[in-house]
Each structure stands twice: as C-alpha cells, then as structure tokens.
Amino acid sequence: MRVNFTVNGVEQTADDVWEGESLLYVLRERVGLPGSKNACEQGECGSCTVYLDGTPVCACLVAAGQAEGREVRTVEGLADGERLDPIQEAFVECGAVQCGFCTPGLLVQAHDLIERVPEPSDPEIREALAGNLCRCTGYEKILDAVRLAAARKAEAGR
Amino acid sequence: MEFLRPTSWGEALAAKADAPGAVPIAGGTDVMVELNFDKHRPEALLDLNRVGELATWSEEEDGRLRVGAAVPYARIIGELGGRLPGLAMAARTVGSPQIRNRGTVGGNLGAASPAGDSHPPLLAADAEIEVESAARGTRMIPAGEFYTGVKRSALAPDELIRAFHVRPAEGPQQFSKIGTRNAMVIAVCSFGLALHPSDQRIGTGIGSAAPTPRRAFEAEEYAAGELDWAGRSPLDERVARRFGELAARAAAPIDDVRGTAEYRLHALSVMARRTLTWAWKDYLNGGATACA
Ligand SMILES: Cc1cc2nc3c(=O)[nH]c(=O)nc-3n(C[C@H](O)[C@H](O)[C@H](O)COP(=O)(O)OP(=O)(O)OC[C@H]3O[C@@H](n4cnc5c(N)ncnc54)[C@H](O)[C@@H]3O)c2cc1C
Ligand code: FES
Ligand code: FES
Numbered sequence: 001m002r003v004n005f006t007v008n009g010v011e012q013t014a015d016d017v018w019e020g021e022s023l024l025y026v027l028r029e030r031v032g033l034p035g036s037k038n039a040c041e042q043g044e045c046g047s048c049t050v051y052l053d054g055t056p057v058c059a060c061l062v063a064a065g066q067a068e069g070r071e072v073r074t075v076e077g078l079a080d081g082e083r084l085d086p087i088q089e090a091f092v093e094c095g096a097v098q099c100g101f102c103t104p105g106l107l108v109q110a111h112d113l114i115e116r117v118p119e120p121s122d123p124e125i126r127e128a129l130a131g132n133l134c135r136c137t138g139y140e141k142i143l144d145a146v147r148l149a150a151a152r153k154a155e156a157g158r
Numbered sequence: 159m160e161f162l163r164p165t166s167w168g169e170a171l172a173a174k175a176d177a178p179g180a181v182p183i184a185g186g187t188d189v190m191v192e193l194n195f196d197k198h199r200p201e202a203l204l205d206l207n208r209v210g211e212l213a214t215w216s217e218e219e220d221g222r223l224r225v226g227a228a229v230p231y232a233r234i235i236g237e238l239g240g241r242l243p244g245l246a247m248a249a250r251t252v253g254s255p256q257i258r259n260r261g262t263v264g265g266n267l268g269a270a271s272p273a274g275d276s277h278p279p280l281l282a283a284d285a286e287i288e289v290e291s292a293a294r295g296t297r298m299i300p301a302g303e304f305y306t307g308v309k310r311s312a313l314a315p316d317e318l319i320r321a322f323h324v325r326p327a328e329g330p331q332q333f334s335k336i337g338t339r340n341a342m343v344i345a346v347c348s349f350g351l352a353l354h355p356s357d358q359r360i361g362t363g364i365g366s367a368a369p370t371p372r373r374a375f376e377a378e379e380y381a382a383g384e385l386d387w388a389g390r391s392p393l394d395e396r397v398a399r400r401f402g403e404l405a406a407r408a409a410a411p412i413d414d415v416r417g418t419a420e421y422r423l424h425a426l427s428v429m430a431r432r433t434l435t436w437a438w439k440d441y442l443n444g445g446a447t448a449c450a
Contacts, residue, residue, distance in 0.1 A: 001161055019161040019203060020193040041194040043187055043257055044342060055232075058256045061190040063183055065161040066207050109255070130341030131254020 005067045007031060008077030017064045024048045024059035026067070027074060035075040035104045039133075046132030049105035050074045056112045058131075075104035078111055087111045090149035091142075098136035106132045106142060114150045118157065122147075160202035167290075170209050170318055175292040178315035180204040184212070184228045185260035187253070188269045212264070212320070223326055224288070227264025227319040234263065242324065244279035244331030244350050251275055251335050254342055264319045267304065270311040270370075277305065277371030278350030278363030279333055285324040291317040298323070301363075305370035329353035330440035332433035335365070336417075336425045346417040349405065349429040353437050358387045362430070367409035367422045374408035374430070377401050381434060393438040398431045405430030 003014045003026060014030040022041070027033045027050070037047035041060045048059040051073035059072075078085040084092070087110050097103050106129065113120055113128040120128070125146050134142060162180060164170035174180060180202035183189045192198060206212055212228035215238065223241060225234070231249040235258070239246035245263075252258055252275050266276040267287060280287075280301040287299045293316060301322075304312050313319065331352040337343030348365035360381050362374045384397045411422035 019159040020199065022190060022194060042191045043253065046254065046256060049256055055259045056256055057260050058187075060194060061186045061257075061260060063161070063186055063190060063193075063203060063205065065163065065203070066183070066186065066205055068163070127341075128255055131256045 001065065003064050003068050005069060006071045007033065008073055014064070019063075019065065021064045022060045023050070023052075023062040023064055023067045023072070026064045027059060027072070033074055033076050037101050037104055039101060043131075044133070045102070045105070046109060046129075047102050047105040049108045049132065051108060051112070056109050073108075075107050078107060085111065086152055087114065087145070087149040090145040090152070094141050094145040094148060096137060096141040096145040102132060102134040102136075106134070110142075110146045110149070113146065114153055118150070119154050120146070120150055159199060162202050162204045163208055164204070164206075165208045167209055167211055167320065168292075170204065170206060171290060171292040173204055174318055175316050177202050177204075182206055182268060182318060184262045184265045184268075185230060185257075187257050187261040188265055206264075206318075215321075218323065221325060222323045224321045224323050225263065226321050227267070228262045231258040231261050231263070241326035242279070242283070242331075243327050244282055244333050244352055245276065245324075247331070247333035248275040248279045248335070248348070248350065251333075251337075251340075251343075251345075257342075263322060267311065267319055267322070268313070270305055270309050272305075272308060272368060272370055273345045273348075273366040274371065275333075275335065275345060275348060275365065277301070278348050278365045279331065279352070280322060280324065280350075281363030281371060281373050282331065282350040282352040282361035283324050283327070284354075284361060285322045287319060288321045288323060289313055289317045289319050296320075302373055305372070308369045310370075327352065329355040330437040332437045334429040334433050336429070344416065347409075347411065347422045347425050347429075349426060349433055351430070351433040351437055353441055355387060355441065358382060358385075360385075360434075362405060362408075364405065364409050364426065366416075367411040367426055369410065372408065374405040377404035377408060377430065380404050385438065390442050392442065393435060398435050401434050402427035402429075402431035 039045045039047040043058045050059045181200040182204045212226040215225040263276045266274040285301045290296045335348040336346040345366040347367040350363035352361040381401045406423045406427040411419040
C-alpha cells in the first residue's frame with residue numbers, strides 16, 4: 001500500500017509498504033531517515049521515539065497505515081538547519097552520549113518534557129525518561145543534560 | 159494482508175462484519191509487538207484511529223461516564239483522574255509515557271490479559287463494557303462477565319468495543335501493583351479497590367493471579383459488614399488482615415516467570431490489606447479520594 005504523511009515538515013510518500021509494517025520501518029527503510037533507532041521492536045527501549053501529531057510515541061508500535069495523513073517529527077527534525085536544538089547541545093556538552101543508540105529517542109522524549117514542563121524536578125525527569133533505556137551511560141549524564149537544557153530554556157524565557 | 163481504515167463507527171462495524179478475522183488496532187501496543195515478531199499474520203488490520211468518537215468521553219444521563227474505547231491512558235490520567243482515581247492510578251503504572259500516550263483501555267480489554275492493569279479498577283468500580291456488532295446491535299457487558307479465560311473475553315468475532323461506562327468515584331479508590339521496577343512492568347499481581355459509601359459496599363478486582371481478572375466477593379462482603387460506615391470509626395487491624403486473607407483466597411494463581419503462586423497469594427493479602435487501610439483513611443478524612 002501507499003502511505004502519505006508529513007515528516008519533519010516535508011510531505012512524504014512511501015510505496016510498497018506492507019500492511020503490517022511499522023512506522024519505524026517506513027522511516028528508516030523507505031524514507032531514508034535512520035535517526036530513529038530499532039533496538040527492540042516491542043516498545044521497551046524508547047530508542048524509536050518520535051512525535052506523532054505532537055505526542056511522543058514508539059514508532060515501532062505505530063502501524064505504517066496509522067500514520068497516513070499525520071505529522072511525524074523525528075530526531076532529524078529537532079535541529080534548525082545546522083543549529084542544534086538546545087537539548088542536543090546539552091547532550092553533547094554533558095557527555096550524555098556514548099554509543100549513541102539510545103540518544104535519538106531520549107532527545108525526542110526529553111525535548112517533549114522541557115516543552116511541556118518548564119522546570120522539571122528530578123523525579124519528573126526520571127518519570128519522563130522511564131521508557132528510554134541506555135546501556136552505556138548509567139543515566140547520570142543524561143539527567144545532567146536534561147537539567148542543563150531545561151535551565152537554559154527557563155533562563156532564555158525570563 | 160489488508161489495511162482497513164473506517165472513518166466512522168458504522169463503517170468500522172461493517173468492516174468487522176465483513177471480515178471477522180480482521181484484527182482491530184487502536185494504540186497498537188499489543189498488536190504491533192505481535193506483528194513485529196511475526197507471531198501471527200492476520201488477514202487484515204482494522205485501524206480504529208480514524209473513528210474519532212472512540213477517542214472521546216462524555217457524561218451520560220444516568221450519571222455515569224462513558225469513555226470511548228480508544229481514549230489513551232495519558233488522557234484518562236489527565237482528563238478523568240479526579241473522577242476515576244482507581245483507573246487513573248492503574249493507568250499511571252502502565253508501561254512508560256510513550257506507551258501511555260498510545261495504549262488504550264479498549265485495547266487492554268481486547269487483549270483480555272489477566273495481567274492487564276485496567277481490569278482491577280474496572281471490576282472494583284462496577285464498570286460495564288459497551289460492545290456492538292452490525293448484526294445484533296449493542297450489548298452492555300458487566301466487567302465481571304467480560305473476562306472468560308486467559309486472553310479470552312465475551313467479545314464475539316464480529317463485535318467491537320465501543321466504550322466503557324462507569325460511575326465517577328463516590329468514595330476513595332486505590333490500586334496496587336507488584337513488579338520489579340516502577341516502569342515498564344507487567345504486574346506480578348495487582349489489586350484494585352473502591353469504596354461505595356452510599357450503599358455501604360466495597361468493590362475489588364484481582365489482577366494477574368487467576369486465569370482472568372476477578373473480584374474477591376467474600377472479602378467484599380466481609381469488609382462491607384465489618385466497616386463502621388456511619389460512625390466512621392478507624393479500621394480494626396484484624397479486619398484489614400482478615401480482608402487480605404479473604405482477598406487472597408479468591409485468587410487462583412500459578413507459578414510463572416514473574417513469580418510463584420505462593421508469592422502472589424502473600425502479595426495479594428498484603429495489597430488488599432494496605433489498599434483497604436489507605437482507602438478507609440481517606441474515607442475518615444472526608445470521604446472522597448485524597449489522591450487523584
Ligand atoms: C513496553 C510495553 C509495556 C506495557 N506495559 C503494560 C502495563 O504495564 N500494563 C498493562 O496492562 N499493559 C501493558 N502493556 C500492554 C498494552 O500496552 C496494553 O494492553 C494496552 O492497553 C493496549 O492498548 P492498545 O490500544 O495499544 O491496544 P492494541 O494493541 O491496539 O490492541 C490490543 C488488542 O485489543 C484489540 N482491540 C483494540 N481496540 C479494540 C476495540 N475497540 N474493540 C475490539 N477489540 C479491540 C486488538 O485487536 C488487540 O487484540 C504494555 C505494552 C508494551 C509494548
Ligand atoms: S525499538 Fe521501539 S521501543 Fe525499542
Ligand atoms: S549511549 Fe549507548 S545505549 Fe545509551
């Protein structure tokens with residue numbers, strides 16, 4: 001089947017999509033956006049997190065056909081051209097990236113958190129990231145990065 | 159394989175009647191896992207995301223809330239947490255934020271896993287499930303009759319779940335779940351409890367400790383009779399303990415990878431005792447549920 005949807009502001013058409021295929025597969029294999037990672041295909045790891053009509057979801061659990069006519073924003077759509085989003089900058093500065101497999105999903109999920117909750121508490125950060133697994137960093141640097149990005153955002157808003 | 163995209167409830171029912179083997183998909187958090195791992199290949203997927211009314215809820219004339227099958231957990235928590243505190247507590251324990259953004263109570267009912275977290279609070283609050291088929295119209299199924307076996311329900315192959323109906327809490331409600339961490343766990347076992355002060359009754363729901371979610375009738379009757387509803391005197395610890403024992407007695411757990419039967423029975427008695435203790439404390443402090 002054919003699926004038409006918008007990804008990072010650009011209209012996309014994917015052809016020959018199998019009816020049981022996931023949005024994650026379509027993004028990675030048909031639209032050429034391999035940023036969203038496939039690490040479990042069962043909703044457990046969060047590395048495939050994307051925005052679907054503004055809500056973070058696991059792309060591996062959305063059927064491709066369910067994305068028809070909808071807006072998807074992936075990790076590739078966070079930066080403004082060459083300028084990284086503040087959450088991306090903070091991840092780099094804090095050393096929150098090691099192998100990087102979990103990073104795209106964490107960036108989208110953390111981006112959503114600081115959009116919704118201007119100055120998140122530590123328990124709020126932990127709760128928001130509870131569905132994103134990282135096997136490398138031990139999470140401390142990731143928490144640092146989210147705190148830093150949130151603080152900068154709050155500062156800029158003052 | 160086909161991908162069916164009805165845009166109205168009528169179209170969805172017609173599609174299901176034409177292809178009873180079509181698998182409905184709402185949040186996809188159960189269906190897609192099965193597809194990704196090629197556990198089975200249905201003849202068709204029936205996407206319910208375009209049936210707008212399934213993602214809405216309303217207040218009915220009978221005083222109950224009618225909540226569309228495809229309202230995701232995140233919205234149950236955000237929009238109905240105050241009126242359905244037991245269900246909202248359970249919803250907060252489901253998966254992760256991403257799962258709660260997509261997963262629905264209708265999907266939980268459709269999957270009918272004994273471990274589904276919606277079931278204990280729906281049982282405790284006397285919810286009814288509204289199902290419909292093109293051929294036979296609407297049926298209202300009390301939650302207690304909906305679950306018929308492990309991953310089996312009273313839903314017929316040509317039927318779809320439209321909504322559940324439940325009275326807003328008129329007393330404290332609680333939910334308790336055992337798992338290995340706070341997020342992303344299927345319940346080892348769980349327990350839901352609702353006080354119904356106006357008819358001096360208790361509702362319960364046991365999760366993941368029998369082939370189906372079920373109520374603990376004996377425990378309900380025992381506690382309802384022992385509690386001092388009018389005088390609002392504190393809960394006797396012996397009553398709480400006995401309530402826990404009776405709740406565990408209603409279960410029929412098995413040993414599996416998540417826990418042993420013996421552990422589940424013990425955990426259930428503890429959860430039942432604690433939830434009754436918390437709920438009664440809330441009741442003494444003013445009646446409504448403190449934690450929403
Ligand atoms: C990582 C992860 C963690 C999870 N954690 C939990 C947890 O903590 N607690 C828990 O209870 N569950 C958990 N689940 C399971 C799942 O999220 C829930 O069962 C959820 O409620 C399913 O809802 P859904 O809309 O995504 O269902 P779907 O996957 O869309 O559907 C599930 C089933 O219901 C049927 N169905 C859906 N809607 C209807 C309808 N309107 N009428 C008839 N049939 C219908 C489908 O055909 C399918 O059989 C988890 C899943 C994942 C992937
Ligand atoms: S790949 Fe989707 S959650 Fe792991
Ligand atoms: S950096 Fe390797 S999994 Fe997180």
